[in-house]
Amino acid sequence: MSKKTSFSFKRDKYKATRGGHSRLLNVCCRKCENIVAVYQKDGPGDLRRMYMDRIFAPAELTDLQDLSIKDAPMLKCKKCGEVLGTPYIYPKEKRKAFRLYQDAVIKRLRKLSE
Ligand SMILES: [Zn+2]
Structure with a gap:
């Protein structure tokens, strides 16, 4: 994942219902600290799930929301x-997501462009 890549927030009904405040996160494997995904977190609270339509990188994890849920892969650390x-x-939004295992990832705040 290039550090030069810049992202702009997705703005839609999901973002609006969460109060408009978004952050860009590097979601890292807790075991080896490899960056697993770049993710837009909308609103407050812990990261318990990652909505597929909010994953910016890597390429193989983007646009998974267009797949049938049974064809979606497990979320795995590529490194370890x-x-x-x-x-x-x-269920609340009928929105595809990854349910994260407890304490499986570390989140690190990321700037919109760096
Ligand atoms: Zn790992």
Whole structure:
């Protein structure tokens, strides 16, 4: 993942219902600290799930929301192979997401462009 890449926040109904405050996170494997995904977190609270439509990188994890949920992969660390989460549909919004295992990842704040 290039450090030169810049991202701009996605703005939609999901962001609006969470109060408009978003952060860009590097989501890292807790075991080896490899960056697993660049993720837009909307609103306050812990990171318990990662919505597929909010993953900016890497390429193989973007646009997974267009897949059928049964075709979506497990969320795995590419470096050490640790399984970090499982795909599911968040019932409240019928929105595809990865349910993260407890304490599987570390989140680090990231600047919009760096
Ligand atoms: Zn790892």
